[in-house]
Amino acid sequence: MIAIHRLADRRFAPWKNGGGQTAEIICQPPGAGIDDFAWRISTARVAASGPFSTFPGVARTLCVLEGGPMVLAFDDGRTETVTETSGPVRFSGDIGCQATLTGPALLDLNVMCRAPYGCHVGPTWSETLKQVVARYLLALADGAGLSRYDLVELDPHQPPPAAAGLCIDILEG
Template sequence: MTGRIHRAAERGFAPWKNGGGETAEVICHPAGAGFEDFQWRISTAKVGGSGPFSVFPGIDRVLTVLEGGAMLLRFEDGSVIETDPGSGPHPFDGGLACEAELPGTGLLDLNLMVRAPLRGVVLQPGEAVAGAAVLGAYLFAREDRAEVGLGRYDLVELDGAPEAVPAGCLLILILEE
């Protein structure tokens, strides 16, 4: 690994405004930016029950369920995303009103939020890394990866995008449009 490691054990969760869950920021750019002025943000969230998602106009989001139950995301435009720990990353427009429905237990998810003109992608093992201009590359460990110094849900900053996504990890890329 090439850069700073953001350890899962060092994250603190804060409650959502609507009380439906908790969030923990992993990394944000620029550092210390709030919801009104970040360029991109990576976080994890504990979703405890059904309810509305916060609306973020001008923000593209990618959500990946890491553990727990399934979740249905119902958007104001009529689209629906069905997600669970095995379904992979799901991009969506953060400016659309969205209602989450948890048919079973709560869950933990990974969130990438990116403000235009930047773009963000989350890749799984087996997916190719695009040839776009990469501004930032981050490896998120979905499982313990002791051989590379990462524990479960740790994130490491990379010096560039690897050619392939390692097993048990997600690759988060911040791209120039």
């Protein structure tokens, strides 16, 4: 384990478009702004339906951690329903997206990457041949010294541990 990014340390701020709140957990390079990060992991509170901000050149991966569901309607005609059990939804930050809550307010996890970076988010570690440059485990329950939604930074050069949460690999290539 390299570091623990505690839920208790997160501070929520308005979204880029002002329609919700986000709490950045980590971004690279450190101190980068919303327009110049290479990759970024954050959580967001979504309490009302509305548009998502666009992020040209950014690949986005989103999953609902609690609450919802939420229907995402993209300007290209695609729709996706995201729930606590549906797994992550991947989409381009280049296209417009309208979010419609069909249940209670929710908390989601967002991983955003600019080329040459990408990500794998899910219940297991990536099996891709791309190089893992950063590895994180999001705790989904309290235990083992962690609180729910703490993000544990792991050594990407060591074999990954058995997953006991949501696995996040940042990939290059």
